[in-house]
Amino acid sequence: MDQPSYARIAADLRAKIVRGDLAPGVRLPARHELADEYRAAEGVVRQATEVLVREGMLVSRPGAGMFVRQRPQRRSLVRSWFRERQAGSPFAQQMEEQGRHGTWAYRSDTMQAPPEVRERLGLAVPDGDQHDVMRTAYVFTSADDEQPWMLSTSWEPLSLTKGTSIAFPEGGPHAGKGVTHRMAVVGVDVDAWDEEVWARTATREEAQQLGIGAGSIVMVAERSYFAGERVVEVADIVVPAESTKLVYNGPVGDS
Amino acid sequence: MDQPSYARIAADLRAKIVRGDLAPGVRLPARHELADEYRAAEGVVRQATEVLVREGMLVSRPGAGMFVRQRPQRRSLVRSWFRERQAGSPFAQQMEEQGRHGTWAYRSDTMQAPPEVRERLGLAVPDGDQHDVMRTAYVFTSADDEQPWMLSTSWEPLSLTKGTSIAFPEGGPHAGKGVTHRMAVVGVDVDAWDEEVWARTATREEAQQLGIGAGSIVMVAERSYFAGERVVEVADIVVPAESTKLVYNGPVGDS
DNA sequence: TCGAATTTGTGCGTATGTATC
């Protein structure tokens, strides 16, 4: 009894799944049957299956049963590539290069930057409630399964873009052209990016938008675009960890 | 009763924590007291606190109580930097550049590559149980809190290194010099890397090694080093998501 | 040093609500 009983049951079920003994899509025996089989209380079996649901091995459908997850291969979201092509190209192009299709919805608004964003963009403390950034929120949907799979929000300082033809990222003559191109229009030379990645549990709203279980894991990538030392755009990306990988690559130099 | 009772309690406690009403380090009232306060069963309170522990808002110490987490600032683990210096430098150097100190323990063994590793390294299916890779497992410990905070495992094909002075990454004249330098010794020119990042729940063993709660979230970074098209080393990194950020950066070119 | 009280982790059994088939 080194490990608790629910962990032992979870481990056994997990092993059966990875061995293929329980195939993807297969329905597990009901709780009371498993409890019988493992000679444990129903509550204990429940703890075990909870663990596996959180791990993404099982999907539970109330009233129907618990099913072994069909493992969709993880989507690779390439966030940098030094060989194939340069960074900064717009989303649609990136997706096509990866052989994926999809659509996205967006919404742009001017607003007052929340404190974190203000700090990341290096903005001054605003007067009163004056708007100082353009926020654009995206929801990306895969054409394959018509399922939203990525949320993204970008902030650009109005001090750079206000009154210009690029004020709305997805409007005007330069719509959808990517930050680099758009910023060049107003004489800003975007030359570097920085991305900070971490993971956390999804908020209720994110879980709903992404069609994942409450409390599922999401990865967050916070990207900043630089023109010299100046941050000219920040963009946050949220993707489900169970179905997405973030991919980075680069050269190894020794000069 | 729009949302279940345990979610309501969790939300209330969460709000108290983010408002600072419950300060970091403070001990929560015991289960039965909270149950009393919220007029709910102990089991329900337990569900609520479990959620918050998984979110990293609470830390529970059996026998002692549940405490509001002291939010340590996230460690930044820089995984690429094109401006400051070149990639491929060994761990200690990276850490020092970030103003951090620490120690690491390691263990190297030859073994037969597990299937995933074999595939990533592009190795042939081995004869019988012949060893074909050198595996080195690291545990990195911070000097600040003497707490392990990163696990890493690297695999190198024996076909490249067997019988050479670099066969053991942490032994011989080139110990701790980094992949690029070491591989150069045997005439292999490492020129690129690729890293795939995702997140999942920690295994029991990982949670124990990293001193985090069972079922906490970890980030996994799978790095491959290339010499041309050939993969010459793969290295997996595991860090707690609650205390670590992975940082990438790069240039934006438009030629 | 030791023991008592407290607190969490785990396990058991039951009842009710709600979604699915």
Place this chain on the structure above:
DNA sequence: GGATACATACGCACAAATTCG
């Protein structure tokens, strides 16, 4: 509509870790 299955809730018991007098 009825049967089945999961989600939630309640209450109790005990072991292990911690705290404190």
